Amino acid sequence: MPIKLLFQMSVRNILRHRRRNGMMLAAVVVAVAAVVMMNSLIRGMQQDMADAAVENLVGHVKVLAPGYRDDPGIQKNFELASDWRPPDGVAEVAGWAMRVRVPAVIMSERGTRGIQFVGVNPRQEGISFLSSARMAGESLKDASDGRIIIGQALAEQLETGLGRRLVIITQGADGLNREAGFRIAGLYDADGEGMEKFFVFTGVDALQKMVGAAVFTELSIRLHQEPALFALKEILVELFTGLEVLDWRELEPQAAAMFIFADAAVLIWFFVMMGALVFGLVNTLVTSVMERIRELGMLRAVGMRPRSVVAQVVIESSVLMLIGVAVGIALGLAGIFAMGDGLDLSLWSEGVESFGMRTLLRPVPLFDDVLLIALLSLGLGVVASLYPAWRAIKIKPLEALRR
C-alpha cells in the first residue's frame, strides 16, 4: 500500500476544509480535555475514598482474631510482643499499629453514648487519621497515657470539654464489666462527624490494664502503595495462622464498591463524551468522502485497491483524532494544573462527607489513564472511519465517476 501517498492525500484533504475539520478538531480537543480533567478528579475522589477508608483505623491490611468482626470484644484477642515488627523484606510498609478496640459506653453528667474504645500506641498511629486530625488540647503522650481523646462531636453530645472526667464501662477479659474514669486530654476534629462520635482513644497499656489482659484485638498495617497489598497479605497469612488477615476492601466493602465504581466511572465518562463525538466524526468523514466520491472513483478506476481507499479514510480520521487527542490532553493537563490543589467542595460538604470523601476535590492525573484515553480515542477514530470508508468503496468506480 502506498502509505506515503495515502497519508499525503489524507492530510491535504483535512487542510482543504479547514473550517469543517477545525470545528471537528475543536470538538475532539474539548472532549478529550474534559475527559482528562474529569478523569483526574474521579481518580482524586477515588484515592480520597480509599485513603479515608484506610486511615479510618483500617489500614491496608488488618489482622483480627476469628469472630471479632461478627462480635467485637476483648475475648476475641491475640497475643503479640509489644515490640513486634513486620518481617524484613516486606517492602512498601508505611507503618503498623497494634490496638485494643472494644465496644464501650461513655458517660458524662449529661449523657451516655455507645462508642468504640480504642487503646493505641500514639507513636504507631502515624498511619491513621489520628495523626493528621486537628486537635484541641493535647495528644496522647505514649502507650501508657491513661487520659482519653474524644471527638469534637461527641464532646458536644456529652456536653463536656477538655480536662473533664468521663466514665467508661466495658467488658473485661474475664467477662465482667469494668468501669473507670478518664480525663479528657484532647478533642479531635476528623473529616467526618461519624468518626468523631464513634472513636474514643486512650493509651493501649492503660486499656489493657482496664480489661485485665496484655493482649491486642487488631494489628493494622499501612502500605505506601496499594499494589504491594497482595504480597503482604500472603506473608501475614503465613505468619498469623489461626487469625484472620483481611484487606481494606474486605473490611470496608462499601468503600471498596465505591472504589470499583470509580474505575467504571472513568470508562463510562469516556464513552459518553467520546461516543457523542464519534457521531460528529462519522458525519464529518462521510461528508468528506461523498464530496470527493468522483476523485475516489477515479483513483479506483486507474487501479487503486479498495483497501487503499479504506486506508485513506482511516488515516484521515486518525490524523484528526491524533491532533485532537494531543492538543486535548495538553489542554486537560493544563486545566488540572490550573486546579492546583483541588476544588473546594465545602459548600456541599455534608453530602460529600457522607460518601467518605473530603471537602477538597483534588485532581490526580494518572499516566496510565491518560494513555488509555489516548489509545481509546485513537481506536474510536478508526472505528468511526469504517462506515465512511465503506461508503467510499461500496460504490463502483464507474458510478462514482458518473456523479
Added chain:
Amino acid sequence: MSDVSVGNGVVVDCAGVSRTYQEDAVPVHALRGVDFQFARGDFVSLSGPSGSGKSTLLNLIGGLDRADAGTIAVDGVAVNALSESELSDLRLHKIGFVFQSYNLIPVLSAQENVEFIMQLQGVAPGERAERAVESLASLGIGELAHRRPGELSGGQQQRVAIARAIVTHPVLLLADEPSANLDSGTTEELLKLLRRLNDDRGISILTATHDPMVMGYAKRRVVLRDGAIVEDSAN
C-alpha cells in the same frame, strides 16, 4: 509494457460483446454483439450518436465494467475471467485512462497527480519524479508541475491527465470524450499531441468522441449505432 512495441499484434480483441443494463426493469441493450479488433499502435476514434454505446465499450475494454456476453482480450489477457483485484492491476499496469472531466486530484500538484499512479505501481521515488517531470515536459507543461489543478486551465488540466495516463507506458490509452470540455483551439493542440504520442511513441489510442476534428486526427474510424458497429474505415 513498452511504448515502442509498434508491432502487428492485437491489443484489443472483442468478440460478440453484449452489455445490457436493467433500467427500471426495462432492458437497455447498450451493446449488441460487437466484434472489434484493435491493432497495436493504432489510433481509433469511436463515434456515433449519444447512447450508441461508446462509453460502454470503452469501459468494458478498460475493465471498469463487465460484459454480459462475448469475450474481450486486452494485450492477450481475457478480461472476462479476471477477478476484481486482477482487473485493478490490469488497469493500473496496462491501461491509461483519460476522462472527459480530467479527474485530477485537487489536493495534489500537477507533478504529484502524475506521480501517484507510479506510487501505486511501486516505482522508486527518484525514478518517479524523473519520469513525471519528463512526462509533463513532453506535453509542454513542465513549468506548471507545481501548480494544483485548480490553478490550471481546462486544456492544461487535460494535458496533466494525459501525462498521468501515459507515464506508466500503458499498452493502451483509453480516452472518453477527452475534448468535450475544451474549445476548438485547445482541442486541436490536444489532438496534435495525441497524434504525436501515437506516431512517435507508438502508443495505441482508442477514443470515444462526437467531435469530427477528433475523428479527423485518428487513423481509423469506427461508428456505433444502437450498440452495434455500423461503419469501420481507415482515414
